[in-house]
Amino acid sequence: MNTHYDAIIIGAGPAGATAAILLAQAGWSVALLEKQRFPRRKVCGECVAASNLPLLDALGIGDAFDALAGPPLRQVALMAAGECIRADLPPLQHARHRWGRALGREYLDTLLLDRAKEAGATVLQPWMAQAIRGGPGAFECDAGATGSDTEKIFTAPVLIAAHGSWELAPTAEVAQRRPQRPGDLFAFKANFKNAQLAAGLLPVLVFSGGYGGMVLGDHGITTLACCIRRDRLAVCREQLRGQRAGDAVEAYLTASCGGVRHALDGAQRDGRWLSAGPIRPGIRMSRDGGAAFLIGNAAGEAHPIIGEGISMALQSAWLLSERLIMHGKATVSGSAQQQIQREYAQAWHRNFARRIRLAALFAHCAMRPGMASGFLPLLRYRPAVLTHAARWSGKVMQIYQPAT
Numbered sequence: 001m002n003t004h005y006d007a008i009i010i011g012a013g014p015a016g017a018t019a020a021i022l023l024a025q026a027g028w029s030v031a032l033l034e035k036q037r038f039p040r041r042k043v044c045g046e047c048v049a050a051s052n053l054p055l056l057d058a059l060g061i062g063d064a065f066d067a068l069a070g071p072p073l074r075q076v077a078l079m080a081a082g083e084c085i086r087a088d089l090p091p092l093q094h095a096r097h098r099w100g101r102a103l104g105r106e107y108l109d110t111l112l113l114d115r116a117k118e119a120g121a122t123v124l125q126p127w128m129a130q131a132i133r134g135g136p137g138a139f140e141c142d143a144g145a146t147g148s149d150t151e152k153i154f155t156a157p158v159l160i161a162a163h164g165s166w167e168l169a170p171t172a173e174v175a176q177r178r179p180q181r182p183g184d185l186f187a188f189k190a191n192f193k194n195a196q197l198a199a200g201l202l203p204v205l206v207f208s209g210g211y212g213g214m215v216l217g218d219h220g221i222t223t224l225a226c227c228i229r230r231d232r233l234a235v236c237r238e239q240l241r242g243q244r245a246g247d248a249v250e251a252y253l254t255a256s257c258g259g260v261r262h263a264l265d266g267a268q269r270d271g272r273w274l275s276a277g278p279i280r281p282g283i284r285m286s287r288d289g290g291a292a293f294l295i296g297n298a299a300g301e302a303h304p305i306i307g308e309g310i311s312m313a314l315q316s317a318w319l320l321s322e323r324l325i326m327h328g329k330a331t332v333s334g335s336a337q338q339q340i341q342r343e344y345a346q347a348w349h350r351n352f353a354r355r356i357r358l359a360a361l362f363a364h365c366a367m368r369p370g371m372a373s374g375f376l377p378l379l380r381y382r383p384a385v386l387t388h389a390a391r392w393s394g395k396v397m398q399i400y401q402p403a404t
Contacts, residue, residue, distance in 0.1 A: 002029075002122065005027040005030060005031040005122070005154065005155075005355050006027045006156060006157065007019075007030050007157075007159070007329075008030075008031045008154055008158070008160070009031070009032045009160040009162055010129045010141075010160070010161050011296070012033065012112075012162075012295065012300070013105075013164070014109065014314050014317075016032060016160070017113050017115070017294040017315035018055075018314050018321075019040060019295060020123075021059050021116050023324065025119050025120075026117035026201070026325045030120075031154050032123045033112075033129050033141075035123075035126050035146060038107065038110050038113055040109075041274060041397075043274045044225065044309065045304055045307045045309070046217055046310075047100055047101075048065075048100055048102065048310050049100040049307070049310075049313060049396070050071070050099050050315050051396070052100075053065070053092075053094075053096075053097035053101075053395065054094065055314055055315070055400040060115050068111075068371070069102060070216050072101060073100045073102070073215070074200040076201075077259070078185065078203070078379060078386060079260070080205075080373070081257065084401040085383055085386065086383060087383040088387055089133075089202065090390055091396070095337070098314065099200075100202075101217075102217035103217055104223070110251050113125075119304055120265050124144040127144065127145050127146065128144055130143060133250045136333075136334040136341075137157045137334035137335075137377075138155070138157065140155050141152070141153070154252075157332050159334050160295060161295065162298055162313075162317070164257040164276075164298075175375075183230065185227045185277060186233055186244055186245075186276070186279070187225070187227050187228065188225065189294050189383075190223075190246060190274070192223075192224060192264060192270060192292070193220065193222075195222035195267060195357075196263050197216050201393060207252075207257055209231070210366075211226065211304075211366040211404050212225055212260075213261075215302075215303070221386075223262065224260065225255060225276075227279065227304055228252075228301070230278070232252075233248070233249070236251070237251060244272075245273070246272065250269075259404070269360050272357075276355055277326040280301065280355065281301045281356065281359065281360060281363070282356065283356055286300075286345065287346065288341065293340075295320055296316060297309070297312075299348060300352060300353075302360075303359040304361055306355070306358070306362060307343070307393075309393050315352075316348060318343075318399065319348060325345050327339075351377045351397070358393060360394055
């Protein structure tokens with residue numbers, strides 16, 4: 001097995017796999033380490049905004065995505081208690097891709113990973129990165145195959161961290177976990193068959209202590225995902241003693257939100273509730289970058305209320321890969337990487353920092369019923385405010401521009 005590469009990427013979700021595809025297509029040797037086996041379900045809202053679809057074409061999975069994904073998402077709604085206020089989603093100004101769609105992560109992640117293999121990346125799965133030494137120009141990564149005694153030391157001048165925000169990785173940029181707090185957010189997700197959610201509708205759920213969303217995706221499956229505060233989750237579980245956390249969350253959502261109650265009337269849950277967290281929304285990317293390059297949630301995470309997690313993963317990977325390819329693999333020494341880090345960090349902040357801050361504002365309003373109810377009269381009078389909010393959150397921000 002080869003152990004020296006031009007780049008090592010830790011994490012093969014949408015961010016890591018996208019970077020692997022782009023770099024491998026440009027002639028880089030890439031080692032892509034992923035600790036989980038695919039396909040696998042994952043806690044995620046599963047919406048892919050229209051702004052990403054031209055990039056999926058460039059990555060070579062556009063046709064496969066089109067064949068699998070759910071119906072075009074044309075409307076947004078705010079569901080609070082018994083209220084449901086609808087508005088049109090803004091279309092992308094693109095000849096073929098105007099509307100976002102939803103696709104389960106068990107399909108999206110597998111499409112991207114298979115394409116990375118086809119492009120020439122070396123995929124090590126399930127392998128876990130155990131320790132990182134060295135620095136820009138001369139990284140060493142100790143990694144081991146899950147379930148066996150096989151271990152290797154991989155070396156590369158470039159290290160890219162693409163792990164999830166709640167997963168520890170052996171990079172200097174990962175902060176120690178904070179102590180437990182009542183306001184910590186936990187993410188939950190479940191799939192349902194035969195739900196009564198209208199095709200093409202993207203509802204945002206507002207309830208005390210959390211927020212969520214629903215979407216009709218591939219194979220007629222409706223995804224219900226939410227984030228809920230630790231203290232509110234404890235109350236839910238206390239009220240339903242003996243129930244699993246996901247069942248308690250489902251009961252709370254149906255009791256709190258008429259839109260969820262209607263959508264799940266007669267529906268059957270497909271599989272168990274998944275959970276993750278606590279999630280850590282916020283900016284982790286410094287303005288000067290760091291030793292390893294950060295993409296996806298490793299760089300920064302928006303509150304899922306705006307449904308831009310997959311967008312930021314795909315788009316941040318493209319922003320970084322574009323700069324690495326432009327500089328060339330022969331010039332990514334330690335000193336050269338400092339310049340690339342600055343260029344990438346500035347581009348990242350320019351494209352994502354405002355999105356993350358806006359999502360935080362939306363989330364904190366949504367979790368406080370008194371504050372959220374204050375906006376309802378305005379939204380009833382001018383539903384188009386929801387359209388503008390979707391635009392502000394980045395739904396039609398096309399960072400990737402195809403070469404002409």
